Amino acid sequence: MRVTLSLAAVLLAAAACCNAAISWGPAAKNPDFPGACWFEDLKVAVKAGEKLQTPGRCEELSCSQGEDGALLISVEQCGSVGPPPGCRVERDPALGYPACCTNLVCDEPQP
Template sequence: MSSSSAAVKFLSLMALVGVSLATVALGPSPVHPDHPGQCWSESQKRSFPDGKNWQEPNCVQVTCTAYKGRLFVQYASCPSVGVPPGCTTTRDLKMPYPSCCPMPSCPEIPTAAELNGPEYDDFTNWINEHYDQQTQME
């Protein structure tokens, strides 16, 4: 496995872990007098029936839930994302949740085939001098 594909797999795994650790909150739903029995979204100026979800600003997914005759809203927001040195976070608030959540963005890691120059040649020569084809590295 190349180092760049390993890095991509690692970052993908970390992104999945991050999404699974999103912040979730539950509370009573606002209800508009003209739409009883439905959850009200003030930011969207509309109501939503039980079981329906929608996206609020700043990448928050909201789900309307009826339980024992009362309406609740469940909020799911993005987790905090830590990034290693040299990396940044990117996000696209136009995307649906959770694709709008911050994701790590790191510079591409060059493959051995892309590396050129004296440092790579020196390392290759050192390997060839110290290990013959019969020696197995562990």
């Protein structure tokens, strides 16, 4: 019983604090940027072990190198949020990820 309650508490805490979408996969390469992941849609390279906040977009790009030497990319973005009635979601990409993520604004106090 104690383990079940502890697990439930951890899951609830994680759900309350974290709202993100993460995608990852093999990196594209550009011969002009050896040892870096190439993000074709942004025309930008990120060195292995580094992260990049994308201007005007609420996301963070990162590049890592696996034990086999393969480069992997990951993109962290805000998760989807459905606001309750009388509320709306506002985001400010100028704040940088993850501060730019969801800011729930309600016209009236919520119960």
